[in-house]
Amino acid sequence: MTSHAVSAYDAETLPALATLLETRRSAMPDTLVGPGPSPEELSHILTIALRVPDHGRLAPWRLILIAGETKQRWLERLFEIAETRDDAAKARVSTRKLQSAPLVVAVVSSPIPGHKIPEWEQQLSAGAMAMNLLNGVNAFGYGANWLTGWHAYDPQATAMLNLKDNERIAGVIAVGSVTKPAPERERATQDRVVSWLEL
Numbered sequence: 001m002t003s004h005a006v007s008a009y010d011a012e013t014l015p016a017l018a019t020l021l022e023t024r025r026s027a028m029p030d031t032l033v034g035p036g037p038s039p040e041e042l043s044h045i046l047t048i049a050l051r052v053p054d055h056g057r058l059a060p061w062r063l064i065l066i067a068g069e070t071k072q073r074w075l076e077r078l079f080e081i082a083e084t085r086d087d088a089a090k091a092r093v094s095t096r097k098l099q100s101a102p103l104v105v106a107v108v109s110s111p112i113p114g115h116k117i118p119e120w121e122q123q124l125s126a127g128a129m130a131m132n133l134l135n136g137v138n139a140f141g142y143g144a145n146w147l148t149g150w151h152a153y154d155p156q157a158t159a160m161l162n163l164k165d166n167e168r169i170a171g172v173i174a175v176g177s178v179t180k181p182a183p184e185r186e187r188a189t190q191d192r193v194v195s196w197l198e199l
């Protein structure tokens with residue numbers, strides 16, 4: 001490995017970082033319980049999340065932290081809204097996934113409409129932020145699961161998050177201590193999705 005690859009890390013740290021990234025996987029949301037990250041750990045995790053490529057330095061995203069009594073109120077309201085939907089049974093199940101985790105982070109894509117940086121690129125940056133958040137959470141020994149579900153799209157549900165007209169939920173990420181590691185799942189193989197360009 002070249003020594004200039006990541007200057008902030010020494011040769012001992014790099015393999016551990018690579019292993020973390022090579023083996024990371026989500027925890028099932030209902031296996032996430034308290035305690036969640038401490039305020040200091042959370043601050044590091046958020047720093048990692050915000051350290052994301054962002055064409056034009058627009059910061060076209062924001063994060064909403066949902067925890068404690070507010071999370072209880074948010075969930076109660078989600079369950080109420082779920083009952084008004086045509087797919088109430090499904091919506092109820094999907095809402096239950098958010099119950100046990102002590103922290104939920106809504107990653108909001110907040111692109112600037114009409115900017116010379118295409119909205120697609122601004123939205124991609126929010127996706128990268130969600131991924132960085134997962135890696136940050138894992139780096140501090142906690143688990144996470146990137147969800148969306150009905151509540152990321154339902155106007156009554158998103159109204160609780162005070163989304164502006166240009167904003168969308170990129171992810172509702174459940175965070176907590178992992179009680180049961182998720183089994184490994186099949187991954188796309190390199191030979192199926194990677195190719196060398198030949199001209």
Ligand SMILES: Cc1cc2nc3c(=O)[nH]c(=O)nc-3n(C[C@H](O)[C@H](O)[C@H](O)COP(=O)(O)O)c2cc1C
Pocket residue numbers: 024025026027145146147148149170171185
């Ligand atoms: C944008 C996005 C939205 C997702 N929404 C849901 C969801 O609503 N419900 C669900 O069960 N999984 C959802 N997933 C998938 C979970 O995050 C899933 O556990 C994840 O793909 C596991 O991948 P990993 O093993 O690489 O961590 C979503 C994934 C992405 C990227």
